[in-house]
Amino acid sequence: MRSPTRLKFPIVVLGIQIIFIVLFALTVEYDKSADAKFDIQHPRNVTDRNPPENEVSKYYPMFQDVHVMIFIGFGFLMTFLKRYGFSAVGLNLLIAALILQWATLVQGYLHSDGNVHISITSMITADFAAATVLITFGAVLGKVSPLQMVVVALIEVVLATLNEKVGVQIFQVSDIGGSIFVHAFGAFFGLALARVLYDEDVERSTKEGSVYHSDLFAMIGTIFLWLFWPSFNSALAVGDDQHRAVLNTYMALAACCIVTFAISALVDGEGKFDMVHVQNATLAGGVAVGTSADMMIQPVGALVVGAVAGVLSTCGYRFITPFLTSKLKLHDTCGVNNLHGMPAVLAAVIGSIAAAVANTDTYDDPEFAKIKLYVDVSPGEGRTAGQQGGYQMLALAVTLAIAIVGGVITGFIIKFIPMFVAPKKEQLFEDEPYWGVPDDHRTYPNIPII
């Protein structure tokens, strides 16, 4: 049986790559620190004991942690579906690789004047853009064609970058781990998209579920996300801010993890752990502490935020996801509302409170206060701490608005423009329409096929 997007997919994607190449030729160059013309950081002398460090050394280890989260973490987390593993890890790779290029361009155009300069930090922010879209992917996993997902990625990156520019440059909001600009945006964009794409066939599919080994593959994704989340929340911070972001995220994740196990057993009729909760809700602490990770929330604050996120997320999977599907006709395949959506709203609220109570007793560092929180610590320099808290909430509100409206519009585009080819009933949660599959795929796992 032929793929529904047989010629359309290659033509569109090759066209996109050609456009990227043209745009790179016209507008992209190396940052000075990566350009041989400007050897500012090049060791002048091989016997120099302590040459100035190129910024690639400083950012690279955490960049790679984030990189692993995007491609292994998100990719394998989504392999839990028994008949959609190739698509989960494969399309995750495709979409993310496309975004690395597209976000480099879009972020470059929106954040700089004229030419785009690529560097290790632009690589990190491009990975953040990929995270945003992959969160959205989770909401519609198994229900969109590869071509539809390409379209979603192209549109969403533009809107997410615009939203972040508004939040960071205009509202001057602090969101070091991207809980507002990455997690909330990606989740609510995805939920809006999923609502528009809703079809009753989805609920009748017998393919939306896991088998024993697909759940173990998914745990590879979960654990790498859990391990490297401190890097995600601190990659772009410096000095003690970075140290604190690492500590707060580590503590929030630890508390979230054990609360998730407890609540999972508590809300289950038989008192058993639910693999969906362990795969997902254990990570909610990383989202919930994202905005305030580099703020002085104290170790106990991190634990409390993580524990609350664990309760919120686990109960979300148990009670809210079924409600959304049955009452609101919103089918959220990976439960991104529980892992990213609600914890990101919590993150924004915590961040707002932490910003509002900031003062010079806690932050005896005028640099931090001025550069990162925009709090009025020396008279006449701008906002009060309370005002900053307000701006933090404003950024969340604007994020939700742009994400939901953007998701709805994008949903209509990919649903009603026929060339993007939505999957038919029997193609839901199924690799076979898009992939050459081994023979055992039909017979293993041995399930009735709708």
Added chain:
Amino acid sequence: MRSPTRLKFPIVVLGIQIIFIVLFALTVEYDKSADAKFDIQHPRNVTDRNPPENEVSKYYPMFQDVHVMIFIGFGFLMTFLKRYGFSAVGLNLLIAALILQWATLVQGYLHSDGNVHISITSMITADFAAATVLITFGAVLGKVSPLQMVVVALIEVVLATLNEKVGVQIFQVSDIGGSIFVHAFGAFFGLALARVLYDEDVERSTKEGSVYHSDLFAMIGTIFLWLFWPSFNSALAVGDDQHRAVLNTYMALAACCIVTFAISALVDGEGKFDMVHVQNATLAGGVAVGTSADMMIQPVGALVVGAVAGVLSTCGYRFITPFLTSKLKLHDTCGVNNLHGMPAVLAAVIGSIAAAVANTDTYDDPEFAKIKLYVDVSPGEGRTAGQQGGYQMLALAVTLAIAIVGGVITGFIIKFIPMFVAPKKEQLFEDEPYWGVPDDHRTYPNIPII
């Protein structure tokens, strides 16, 4: 069927998390290098080409390697059991996340005066504590309930921390890779525990074994442990000591690996490789070189230690484990005696010899001699090298004593206090009592169920 720990588990674990939160609120704060009040390492000037580095940058990459070992390495290594994969990787996550918090508190209380200060180095030592308990977990894998394992973790962290305090602060012993304080302690605590919990049903279970794909999942754990072991053995070393610890561990592992393959084929009746040996004994070189990794054992010394560990560990799996089960009623699921126990004793002996022969010709660095080995290199400054060698062995003896006695007592506590609910015969090596499992779990792999 209901979980045997239906309400008990959530109540106990939530209670523990609440206690942790209270203790953090009362006693835990950021280390100065992570506190915005003390901006000692914060770049004062964004144009500063070479700001003083925060210690998070220095330790973070190796911390993450260790972190991967704990959660991916130990977690997936234990997925080799065909019907216990969810528990292996899931409980590993739960127990380790619990220990990250508990060890932060316990180590803080025992090692410092008054308040606990968390930092990237406390994160590393908390991961070491997790390793200790997860080694113990390997000895009783499939034979304890999640609630029993939580109790084990709480008790063992206290005893292991006490033991390490005695060894490091009183005996002033050098054990950079934790072979004595982590591997020997965890293994012998686990063996004592397994002896107390022994039940003949264990040997009659048909579920203690692997399937083809569960063995491949286990190899994910093995390889990551093998790769990052040099980080485990050197994370807390500095300068040339760290460099040497990396080199020695890398060489010991390389030799251990190929000797393991050779001996595995040699001791097998059909001359074939045994997956159990490849998954485990290849790692014994990392344990065996742990105490002496930063000492001047020379590259050839590292190779010899690794090769001997490979022989010891592989023969242990082939001959000693069956002997322990049949003669001593000690059933060691993962063979931690072979991977951790015996190689750790070897490590302590090697470390003792290396310390005893240390001299100022080899270590032309009074700092190392004074700070790390406590060898009398400048007259009047304390011990002779030979005395240091003796203290190294004393630390091993004390470790074995505390571990074995502690393991026996802990075994009685979890065996005879009914609320911790030991698994029944048919619940051994089986996820189903504690986890919601997919339908295929009953039929795949297609084995008779006792």
Added chain:
Amino acid sequence: MRSPTRLKFPIVVLGIQIIFIVLFALTVEYDKSADAKFDIQHPRNVTDRNPPENEVSKYYPMFQDVHVMIFIGFGFLMTFLKRYGFSAVGLNLLIAALILQWATLVQGYLHSDGNVHISITSMITADFAAATVLITFGAVLGKVSPLQMVVVALIEVVLATLNEKVGVQIFQVSDIGGSIFVHAFGAFFGLALARVLYDEDVERSTKEGSVYHSDLFAMIGTIFLWLFWPSFNSALAVGDDQHRAVLNTYMALAACCIVTFAISALVDGEGKFDMVHVQNATLAGGVAVGTSADMMIQPVGALVVGAVAGVLSTCGYRFITPFLTSKLKLHDTCGVNNLHGMPAVLAAVIGSIAAAVANTDTYDDPEFAKIKLYVDVSPGEGRTAGQQGGYQMLALAVTLAIAIVGGVITGFIIKFIPMFVAPKKEQLFEDEPYWGVPDDHRTYPNIPII
């Protein structure tokens, strides 16, 4: 049934390890930076805020990325075969561990005068040697016994090191990512080997194929290779060269990835993605940019190189591999010609062109020009840029010659010396002759066994 190499394998491998130990004892010592005698980089004072950094800190994070590529990347990539997963990941570990020691010796003897000094950089170059042999392994995967592969490794490391010495020291060629000295050498050595070992039984085997989950295991390898390839191509570069090598590799991989998906669907009769392409051709961009990664090829250059590599590699799998098998009697199990061979030739050509057009306008850094490209930028200092381009091509030609002749000779050695025991017909692509396997291996996947 007994293993065909029952006693031969352990005796040979133990003998090799003993020889390694003797050679290490006689000739290997720590590099000064890892030797306690020379505390040049040891912090003299624990309160020193900014001690000189030991080189282990500088190289270690990227070393570990490369290490993961060798053992997880190559190891799991080869688990795609349904009945050869233990051998794929197990023999990969064995062979690589053997090479870590052997390459340390061989590279030390050929590159230095007298004694071998081991350090973090010798660890990286030993990993590169392992990569060379593992690429070769891919060409003959499933068709050689473990003992044959040990012999291949011993011979190939010597020839590859000699070839690299000629290229780097005599021709003074720049090949930062090893596309010529690692990828081209390993691939063409492997192809020559595979040609000599050709047997018609191979094409009649029903075991050369994947199952659904073996393809997912292989994706673990693919993704880690894809993620860490920028580290491979930049581990030994410094300053802005390293930064640029990271950026160019990242961009080349991103373009290669999405072009691979497009071409894979385009050349498939049904318009579907082929897992073989996604597992392999997505990586070709990393090979193709390897030689020029640290040169000023510009971001758009990296994209173009990656995109061309994606087309070349995917079309190679679709059209050239079947042609080689049917017409040239060259069976290339993993298609290393497509992933490593042809893209490495492309890499050499790109590198030659980039070197030939280098000039002082682009490289305003006499150090780079002099040390890395040997371009005549200040009159009288040697070659012109054009001459350097010529030498780059010469290095490729010599590499191909040594690799092919070496591969043919090695093929005859392992084919016709009986003690190395080539697999028989029914032992092809099958773990069972060499491994103790779980019961389900015979029945799962449920395929007819030839």
